[in-house]
Structure formats: C-alpha cells, structure tokens
Amino acid sequence: MFRTALRNVLAHKARLLMTVLAVMLGVAFVSGTLVFTNTISDALQNSSAKGFDHVDVAVEAEYQDASGDRVGKRHELTQALVDDSAAVPGAASAIGVVRGFTAVADKDGKLIGDGFQSQGGNYWGTKDPRYPLVEGRAPSGEGEVLIDSETAKRTGYGVGDTVRLSVDGPVLAPKVTGVFTTDDGNVAAGGSLALFDTATAQKLFGKPGGYDEIDVKAAAGTSQTALKAALDKALPGDVVETTTGAELADEQAEIIASSMSGLKQGLLVFAGIALFVGTFIIANTFTMLVAQRTKELALLRAVGASRRQVTRSVLIEAFVVGTVAAVTGLVAGIGIGAGLRSLIGSLGATVPDGPLVVSPGTVGTALAVGVLVTMLAAWLPGRRAARIPPVAAMSSVHAQATTRSLVLRNTLGALFSAAGVAVVLAATTMDGSDGQAPMGLGAVLLIIGVFILTPLLSRPLIAAAAPVLRVFGVSGKLARQNSVRNPRRTAATASALMIGLTLITGMTVMAGSLQQAIDKMASAAIRADYVVSMANGNQLSPDVAERLDAADGVTATSPLRNAASRIDGETEYLTGVTGATIGELTDLPVDDGAFEVGGGRVVVDDDTAGRYGWRAGSAFTVSYEDGAKDRLTVAGVYRANEMMSGIMVDNATLTPHLSDPVDMQVMVKTEDGASAAAKDRLEEALGDNPAIRVQDKEDISNDIAQMFTLMLNLLYGLLAMAVIVAVLGVINTLAMSVFERSQEIGMLRAIGLERGGVKRMVRLESLVISLFGGVLGIGLGVFFGWAAGELLGTRMATYELVLPWTRMGLFLLLAAAVGVLAALWPARRAARLNVLAAIKSE
Secondary structure, eight states: OHHHHHHHHHHTHHHHHHHHHHHHHHHHHHHHHHHHHHHHHHHHHHHHHHTTTTOSEEEEEOEEOOBTTBOOEEOOEEHHHHHHHHTSTTEEEEEEEOEEEOEEBOTTSOBSTTSTTEEEEEEOTTOOTTSOEEEEOOOOSTTEEEEEHHHHHHHOOOTTOBOOEESSSSEEOOEEEEEEOOOOHHHHTTOEEEEEEHHHHHHHTTOTTEESEEEEEEOTTOOHHHHHHHHHHHSOTTTEEEEEHHHHHHHHHHHHHHHHHHHHHHHHHHHHHHHHHHHHHHHHHHHHHHHHTHHHHHHHHHTTOOHHHHHHHHHHHHHHHHHHHHHHHHHHHHHHHHHHHHHHHHTTOOOOOOOOOOOHHHHHHHHHHHHHHHHHHHHHHHHHHHTSOHHHHHHTTTSSOOHHHHHHHHHHHHHHHHHHHHHHHHHHTSOGGGGHHHHHHHHHHHHHHHHHHHHHHHHHHHHTTHHHHGGGTHHHHHHHHHHHHSHHHHHHHHHHHHHHHHHHHHHHHHHHHHHHHHHHHHHHHBOOSEEEEETTSOOBOHHHHHHHHTSTTEEEEEEEEEEEEEETTEEEEEEEEOTTTHHHHBOOOEEEEOOOOBTTEEEEEHHHHHHHTOOTTOEEEEEOTTSOEEEEEEEEEEOOOSSSOSEEEEHHHHGGGOSSOOBSEEEEEETTOSOHHHHHHHHHHTTSOTTEEEEOHHHHHHHHHHHHHHHHHHHHHHHHHHHHHHHHHHHHHHHHHHHHTHHHHHHHHHTTOOHHHHHHHHHHHHHHHHHHHHHHHHHHHHHHHHHHHHHHHTTOTTOOOOOOHHHHHHHHHHHHHHHHHHTHHHHHHHHTOOHHHHHHOO
C-alpha cells in the first residue's frame, strides 16, 4: 500500500502541483511572518540591552496616589538624591537623567524620524559614559547641543553647524559642539537624540533642578542586587523605587516582544486565512483524485486491502505532498522574511542590524502546519473512499450523493447560518468592545454555515445566469450544466474566493463609513479654521498660543489646556479654554442650559454630567493641582464626541493653579477662513517649525482616516494571497473536470463542436463559478460591514452605513477576472484533446 501511494503521487504530478502551491503559499506566509518578527524582535532586544550597559540600578520617583482632595503626581528626584545615591556603599557613580521630546529638523527643514522617535536628554558633566564623543566637546549653555552620529550621517550636520529644533513649540537654533555614539533603540530605529547640558535640559523639559531618573553604576565586585539593597536602605522608600539594570532589560524585552506580538498575530491571521482557503483546494483535489481511482481502490479492497489501508494510502499521498509543500514553503518563507526586512528599510523605517533569525520553532511550525493541513484536508476523501463497497465502486453506483446526506448537510448548514446571523445581530445591540467577541464568533458560524449550504445555493444562483449564457449558444448551455453537475465541487471552488472577498468587502464598507463619520464629526464639532498641535501628540508651550494670537489675519484663538483635579474624591481632568472665544470656535449641541464659559461658570459633557447627576445650575467643589479649592457652576450640558469632551473651564480660572501650564492644542479662526495663504501665515508666525502641525478640518479628517486607509491597503495586499490561492483552486478544479470529461469533450468535438467552442465552454464555466463565489463574498461582506458599523455606532454618533458601489463593482470584476485567467490553461488543454483518444478514454 505504501508503494501504491507513492506511485499514485508520481502518477499525478501535474494534478497535485496546484495543491502543493496552495499549501506552499500558506506555509511561506506563516514561516515568513515568524522569521520577520523574530528577526526584528531579536535585533531590537539586543540593541535595547546594550542601552542598559551603564545602568546597574535605576532610581525612579514613586507615584503619589490621589486621595481625598489631593491630586496624584510623582515625587521629584532632586540633586540631593543623586548625591545620596552616589554615596551609597558599593556605588561607583550616579548620573541624573533628564529626557523629553526634541524635534530636530534636517537641512531641508523636515522632521527627522516620525516624531515619537525624536528624543532629547542631558549630557552629564564634561564626560558622559553613556554617550562617548567621537568628535567635538560637551555642550555648555542654551546655545549648544550634541547630536548622535546616525543623525549626523543622515543629515550631514557636523561640529560648528547650526540646527533647528523644538522641544515644546518655539524654534531653537543651537550650534552643534560635538557628535556622540549611542545604543539607543530609537536612534537605531531611525529617530534622533539631541543632548544639552544638564541645566539647559532641565529648563527645556520643565524640570528645573530635577531629574526623570537616576542611573547608578556599581563599584567593582558589587552585584546589582547588592547595590539595589543598599540603595533601598539609604533612600526614602515612599519617594523612590529602585530597579536593577537586568530587570530593566527584561522589562524592555517583554515590551518589545509584546509590541511585536500584535504584528505577528495580525500577519498569522492572514496566513491562516490562506491556509483555510487552501484546505478547500486540497480537499477538492483529493476528492477528485480518489473519485478517478474508485475502481482501482475497489480492486484493492477486493484482493484483501482493508478500509484502514485504503485510507492510509490516501493519507500517505497527502503526507508526501504536505512535506514537499512545507519544505518549499519554509524556504520561500525565509526569503519573504528577509524581503520584508529590506522592504521596511526601503520605506524609510530603520531597524538595528542583526542576523536573520530562523528558530527551531519556526522550522517545526512550518513543517507541522504544511503536513497537518494537507493530511486533515485529505482525511475525509480518503475515509469516504474506503467506506464504498468494492462491488458498488466497480459499478459506479456510489457516484451520486444520497438524499439523506444532502438533507443532513443542508440542515446542518441552515443551523450554523441561523446561529451565526442570530449571534451577529445580538452583538450589534451590545456596547462597544463587549460585542467584539460575540460578533467574531457569529461571523465564523455564518461563514461555515454558508460554506455548508453553498452546494444548495449554487443551483438557483447559477440558474440566474442562464439568460446571459444562452447568448453563447451551445457552449453557454453546456457551461451552465457543467457548473451545477457536481455542486459540492463547485461549492468548494467558489468558497475559496468567497472568503477572500467577504473580508475585503467588509473592511471596505467599514472604512468608507468611518471616513464619512470622521468627516461629519470634524465639520460638526469644530468651527475653527485650524487646529495647531505637536507632530507627536506632545504638549505645546503657551508661547505657541501667544504667537498665533498675534499673527496677521487671526480673529480668535483658544488653547486647550489639560489639568488633573479632584471632584467628590474622584480624579477628573479639566479642559482649560479661552471662555470668550470657545463658543465661536466649536459647535457642540447643548442639551441643557447655555454654552457659557467664564469665571466660575463651566460647561460639562453629557457623560460626565450623568455620572455626577449634574444639570444646568448645579454647583460642585473642585480641588486643583496646587491643592486650592473652588466652587464652580454648570452653565450648560453639551453632547460629547470623539473630538471634544470633558469639563471646560476658563483658562483665566484654571491656569493660576498649574505649576507648569501646557496646551494640548490651539484652535484658530482667521478672517478669510481656511486657505493656503492663511496656513502659510500661521506656519511663518511659528517659525516654520517642523515639530508643529497646522491642520484644517480636512487635514484632521484625513489624518484620522489615514490609519484606516493604511490598514485597508495592507489588508488588500495580504488578502491578495488568498485570491491567488483561490485562482489555483479554480484552475485545479477545471483541469480535473476536463480530465474527467475527456470522453464527453471528445464526443462533442466529433459531432461538430469546434475547438473555439470547447474553450468558450470551459471559460464560461470558470466565469460562472468565480462570479458565484464573488456574489456570495460581496453579500456576506456587506452584511458583516453593516454589523460591525452598528457596533461602532454605539460609540460614534455620526456613523452611518456607506456602501462603496464602485469598489464592490470592481470586486465583482475581480472575481470575473479570476475566472477568465484561471480558465486559460484548462480551456487550452480541453481544446487540444485528441478526438479519437478522448472518445476511447474511460
């Protein structure tokens, strides 16, 4: 039986090639994902670990918990704590660390890095062991700065050059006094690091005389744990907490692994989709191969082979096919992993250098996935073949499915579909994230149900195409009959395409609806012409609002200033605004009272008012950051949205209680409205600062929607592989269908059907099957897009369903193109059959 199985594999090399390709693509995606994410994660972890070489113990400030009327905040790390840390037995040195966002512009005025990777810090004394100088000297005073060697290499800056940079808004222009090397992971990933002397860094980052962290180096012979114990004993435990360098490195490694796991899981989901689609092709292929060898298997049964041996022979074939596919997929996956890493570099992102990581787990996973998926898909056809009685197999009375099996299949499909629809509809009534898991479960149940019902659905849907097919005469009629001759095979072939188009259509519907909802939200909530903010979402200096207020053509401004407070024992964040202009800059529906902000009068969003039981005229006591208390009155209750919410207080009332007032953003209205000239004037007033974004409502909408667009484009790219697998499935099905119908095709040729008619028949059959899968996929995609939108609508009032008719039409054309392309080779093969040889074939 083993030799028989191997002979059958070698005898059907061409027929099994499509199956090998289908499995190989899925395995390549799985192994490529693992190689890529493991390589990037390993490089980042190694780079991060180097950054802790000069830290044996890190001293950080403890968080002072909020309680009663006290607003929670961190304790301060002072110079005295640095001196005390350096004097601890076993400590060789202690360095006070100051860090914060620092945007550095290149020579063209563009921001280096993506904002989040642009950092700044302090250079300790005249020599800092963390940052070895390769050129120049240490900075001194506000007019001097050091830059890292990678930034110097990328931008061409050198010692003596002046650079433009920004910490919280205003542009600074210090001179480069030196260049240093660093193992900082942000720099390795394409960011920048600028260093000032300690006093300047403390001033720029809002920590006069204070530090963010104290890094302590152990003396020779002192372990990290011993130094930590000594520091814990010497320093006030309620003010600071200590962590060893090894623990910091482990925590950083966990953070990197966690951040990579999301990417890994997302890519593996698409690999799983491709493999899931591939199982249809595998099952289809083995079903047809077994059907073609029915008499051969029956003869084996008749001469003494058991059911298990017959099933085992089919599984051995699947094992050989799966092993070949898994090995080639693994090799291709290693190439994909290396290619993805190179692609990241070509797109402008930078990762630390490191070897390509092909772990034993990756090899084992690739082999296991390829072999198991193939064998599982082949098991049912093999088992079904083994259960056919030898006499029945030889007489082919087994060919048609029994009425009982069809009833059972249709009943099971109806139950799964009904359950899926019910669970999805129930999920749409839930609130936000609570409905995500049920909706995912319902979607899986519905897809499985529709897949089971596809043979039943194929007849009426394909029959609907009969009027169009009649135009093509005999070829069209034969194509329709052939496409419904074996409903299960048609269903398995169409389902591969259906799954890919379901996901693509669903995401497209959601993205289009979200884009419109965001546009409505921006235009409905904001009357301001522009919103000014930092490129990385950091806070702005109050100087920015002052400069904008003094700019030509500006008629109204309002900075939005965030501050923690305590109300009734709970922490609440207040939003400081300019009371005189905020009503002119926003357009928020008021449900109760009036939108008036000034003095002790505030406006509150409906959610906050509901939690505290407030309405217009209600009064409450607030404790500010500095501990002072104030009595405020609710002037109005407005409807919140994703862009504007919270308790709005006049900045004149709030700011005196803040130790370091900073703004989240500044809203601006100009006399001529939004225009290119107005935007240029505002940017010029801010010194053409690369770290600051000046956005109109369209920019804000596009900025938010950019994430959805990026995800959608990524989805299109990833799901293209599932479509490729579906194309292979259609080719496979048609090729085997042509082989099975060789005698029939020969007879058709003999009675006058030309080669062109045969080609047309096969192409139309392929087109009908592909369009059948496309219609099902688009229909399911619209349903899932609507359901997901209903779930989002509970948190986004402006959300409403938008059907992208143009794109759905393109998806249907894509399905048709799949059918036409997939039929090229099978149609050519059918047309070239020798008429006499085909008639004599069994």
